[in-house]
Amino acid sequence: MSRGYAGKFLEVDLTKEAARDITFSDSVLEAYFGGRGLAAKILWDRIGEKWPKVDPLGPDNIFLALTGPMTAIYPGARICCSGKSPLSNGTVGSTASTEFASELKMAGYDGVVVTGKASNPVYILVTDEGGEIRDASHMWGRLGEDTIRILNREVTEELTKRKPNIGLWREPGIIYIGPAGENLVRTAAVMTKICHAAGYGGYGAVMGSKNLKAIVAKGRGKMPEVDAPEAVKLLWKEVHRHLIEESNFRRMGTGYAGYMVGADTSSEPIRNWQEEWHDEKRYGGPSFETRYWVKKYWADFNCTTSCMKISCIKSGRWKGDITDMPDYELEAYCGTNLGIFDPGDNIHISAVIDNLGHSGINGPNTMGFAAELYQRGILTKDDLGFELKWGDAEAFEKLAWLIAKREKIGDVLAEGTFRAALKIGKMKGVDVMPYAVHVKGIEVGAHGTRSDADYTHDISYAASVQGGDHTSVAVDGYTEMSSAVFTDSAVICNFCFFWVPRSLVFDFAKAVTGFPITMERWRKEHGPRIVTLQRALLLMGGPDTKWRPTEDDDNPPRFYEPLPSGPHKGKTTDRELVEKKRSTYFETLGWDEKGVPTKETLQKLGLADLEPTMRNLRK
Amino acid sequence: MKVSIRVFGNLVTILGRKQVIELDEGGTVGTLSNRLAESAGLRRQGYLGNYKVGGDDLAILVNGRNIHLLDGVETVLKDGDEVVILPPTAGG
Numbered sequence: 001m002s003r004g005y006a007g008k009f010l011e012v013d014l015t016k017e018a019a020r021d022i023t024f025s026d027s028v029l030e031a032y033f034g035g036r037g038l039a040a041k042i043l044w045d046r047i048g049e050k051w052p053k054v055d056p057l058g059p060d061n062i063f064l065a066l067t068g069p070m071t072a073i074y075p076g077a078r079i080c081c082s083g084k085s086p087l088s089n090g091t092v093g094s095t096a097s098t099e100f101a102s103e104l105k106m107a108g109y110d111g112v113v114v115t116g117k118a119s120n121p122v123y124i125l126v127t128d129e130g131g132e133i134r135d136a137s138h139m140w141g142r143l144g145e146d147t148i149r150i151l152n153r154e155v156t157e158e159l160t161k162r163k164p165n166i167g168l169w170r171e172p173g174i175i176y177i178g179p180a181g182e183n184l185v186r187t188a189a190v191m192t193k194i195c196h197a198a199g200y201g202g203y204g205a206v207m208g209s210k211n212l213k214a215i216v217a218k219g220r221g222k223m224p225e226v227d228a229p230e231a232v233k234l235l236w237k238e239v240h241r242h243l244i245e246e247s248n249f250r251r252m253g254t255g256y257a258g259y260m261v262g263a264d265t266s267s268e269p270i271r272n273w274q275e276e277w278h279d280e281k282r283y284g285g286p287s288f289e290t291r292y293w294v295k296k297y298w299a300d301f302n303c304t305t306s307c308m309k310i311s312c313i314k315s316g317r318w319k320g321d322i323t324d325m326p327d328y329e330l331e332a333y334c335g336t337n338l339g340i341f342d343p344g345d346n347i348h349i350s351a352v353i354d355n356l357g358h359s360g361i362n363g364p365n366t367m368g369f370a371a372e373l374y375q376r377g378i379l380t381k382d383d384l385g386f387e388l389k390w391g392d393a394e395a396f397e398k399l400a401w402l403i404a405k406r407e408k409i410g411d412v413l414a415e416g417t418f419r420a421a422l423k424i425g426k427m428k429g430v431d432v433m434p435y436a437v438h439v440k441g442i443e444v445g446a447h448g449t450r451s452d453a454d455y456t457h458d459i460s461y462a463a464s465v466q467g468g469d470h471t472s473v474a475v476d477g478y479t480e481m482s483s484a485v486f487t488d489s490a491v492i493c494n495f496c497f498f499w500v501p502r503s504l505v506f507d508f509a510k511a512v513t514g515f516p517i518t519m520e521r522w523r524k525e526h527g528p529r530i531v532t533l534q535r536a537l538l539l540m541g542g543p544d545t546k547w548r549p550t551e552d553d554d555n556p557p558r559f560y561e562p563l564p565s566g567p568h569k570g571k572t573t574d575r576e577l578v579e580k581k582r583s584t585y586f587e588t589l590g591w592d593e594k595g596v597p598t599k600e601t602l603q604k605l606g607l608a609d610l611e612p613t614m615r616n617l618r619k
Numbered sequence: 620m621k622v623s624i625r626v627f628g629n630l631v632t633i634l635g636r637k638q639v640i641e642l643d644e645g646g647t648v649g650t651l652s653n654r655l656a657e658s659a660g661l662r663r664q665g666y667l668g669n670y671k672v673g674g675d676d677l678a679i680l681v682n683g684r685n686i687h688l689l690d691g692v693e694t695v696l697k698d699g700d701e702v703v704i705l706p707p708t709a710g711g
Contacts, residue, residue: 476683477685501676520687584684
């Protein structure tokens with residue numbers, strides 16, 4: 001009997017309008033854990049060799065929102081969203097911090113698996129009475145903030161009618177999509193809590209393709225049992241002690257990095273990565289902190305780190321805008337990447353992006369791509385309906401709406417940077433792929449590889465099964481197996497993990513689940529198992545595109561251009577090093593020289609049923 | 620024999636970013652890190668900064684391979700080897 005888990009998952013078939021409880025064996029849970037790992041396993045088991053034919057935006061795709069055994073027990077509760085990604089045609093474990101995860105577990109569920117497609121807009125309500133499909137047509141088209149307000153009121157009224165409350169009412173947890181997801185913008189995020197997002201992978205579009213506006217969870221029960229309660233209590237105190245000491249990070253979050261990643265490590269996207277260095281002191285942390293941060297220490301469920309802040313614009317043309325920090329990624333992507341160096345403008349764009357349900361990284365990557373095409377005269381005022389100059393926040397706001405509503409060239413840009421580049425290339429008779437900054441369809445996070453001064457280097461993105469996802473970079477096929485692959489499957493927040501001694505985290509995992517977990521096993525078995533499965537699904541790809549092994553395991557062309565400015569001027573990514581390290585990486589994971597998992601590796605990791613499809617790829 | 624070192628993250632300030640080190644034949648990762656520690660004036664035996672050499676937190680790669688998959692700190696180095704020293708880094 002596995003501990004840490006609530007013990008069952010909710011399967012909802014939107015076509016048949018039916019919901020039922022499902023379970024997984026202890027051996028599956030031990031091998032795949034939860035979140036990212038378990039999602040890949042469920043997807044492979046259910047879709048199997050039909051994978052290349054499944055349209056990620058069609059009814060045969062599956063949307064998963066899964067917790068892991070450590071969620072809400074270890075600090076930093078998160079939900080992991082997954083499915084076949086409309087961007088990479090593989091899978092991503094895309095996480096967001098939210099009470100949806102803890103409410104789900106207290107409702108007695110470890111996750112929700114959604115199949116089929118509803119004939120009208122719906123939302124799913126999960127309580128200890130089970131799962132219900134409810135009408136959402138009155139919410140379809142609504143922005144994020146409105147959606148939360150409506151759902152919160154509606155669900156609270158309904159549930160207090162059914163059963164009276166005892167004590168203080170805790171709001172239900174909600175994951176939802178905005179207009180971007182509804183209109184199948186391939187990069188659309190799954191949103192929660194106004195400004196938190198499961199951004200990578202495009203799972204907002206998968207929800208939209210199922211006419212699924214939201215999933216709401218309200219738990220009135222206890223948290224799941226753990227295997228060694230006294231040990232967990234002691235370990236929690238130890239973890240808490242380590243995290244409470246991170247006072248610098250608590251104070252700044254990543255909100256000072258909008259300046260530092262540009263000025264110090266020269267790896268910040270500026271104007272679609274045409275540059276990576278700047279010294280705009282007006283974009284420094286203090287400008288955000290002193291002028292805009294109104295709430296400085298905000299945490300999600302069971303989080304010690306408490307690094308989130310709330311920004312509010314109290315005057316001027318953006319008066320009333322509200323968003324979190326913004327975090328570094330959005331300071332870069334909704335700011336410097338668009339040529340914007342004014343904190344107020346950055347906060348405004350972030351708030352617009354959040355409300356529309358765009359991914360704050362992937363969406364503005366495409367927007368920056370469009371702006372460079374405009375700069376080069378390839379896209380014109382006719383395509384857009386307005387001028388798109390760097391630094392013009394109003395224009396970029398218009399562009400965000402254009403893409404969310406798929407109007408004019410927005411309809412093409414809504415396909416994500418890679419697919420938009422293909423289409424625009426054909427439309428305009430010009431190869432624009434050199435300006436597309438993506439890896440295997442997934443737009444690259446705001447940490448460049450050219451200066452080598454940041455944590456991202458040669459194969460960080462090129463060899464990663466999650467493409468441009470900066471939270472889960474490839475290191476050596478060993479070390480990283482116990483970081484993002486683990487946290488995305490345990491489903492806990494990285495910022496409650498980084499500063500805690502690894503041995504403590506893995507002792508915690510063992511004390512919760514009772515599984516014989518060690519960090520070494522995760523680095524040698526569990527991590528490689530999950531990543532190899534993801535690699536196989538990624539290579540199977542389809543239906544619209546399949547990645548070419550080795551060739552597409554590479555950085556975007558821009559990352560081989562020399563940096564034009566700053567202290568690292570002239571430097572670029574070392575192609576030879578990429579090739580060398582990539583083949584070592586493949587070798588370490590037991591993949592062949594094309595990065596196709598070998599028969600022995602599949603056997604060793606318990607993935608032998610992948611052999612027939614992998615054999616075809618080896619030819 | 621000559622071995623080239625690349626250092627990343629918060630160890631750069633202590634160890635410098637890139638250098639080429641001369642070692643006697645048969646030198647190991649352990650010998651190398653002792654040499655680096657000595658040149659940097661670090662006094663804690665078996666540690667680079669706060670990180671234990673051969674411990675779980677510091678990733679040391681020889682030609683892209685983590686030493687935990689080789690012989691740990693006893694991994695023997697050859698002329699021309701590239702060693703990368705990578706403290707745990709936070710992204711986000």
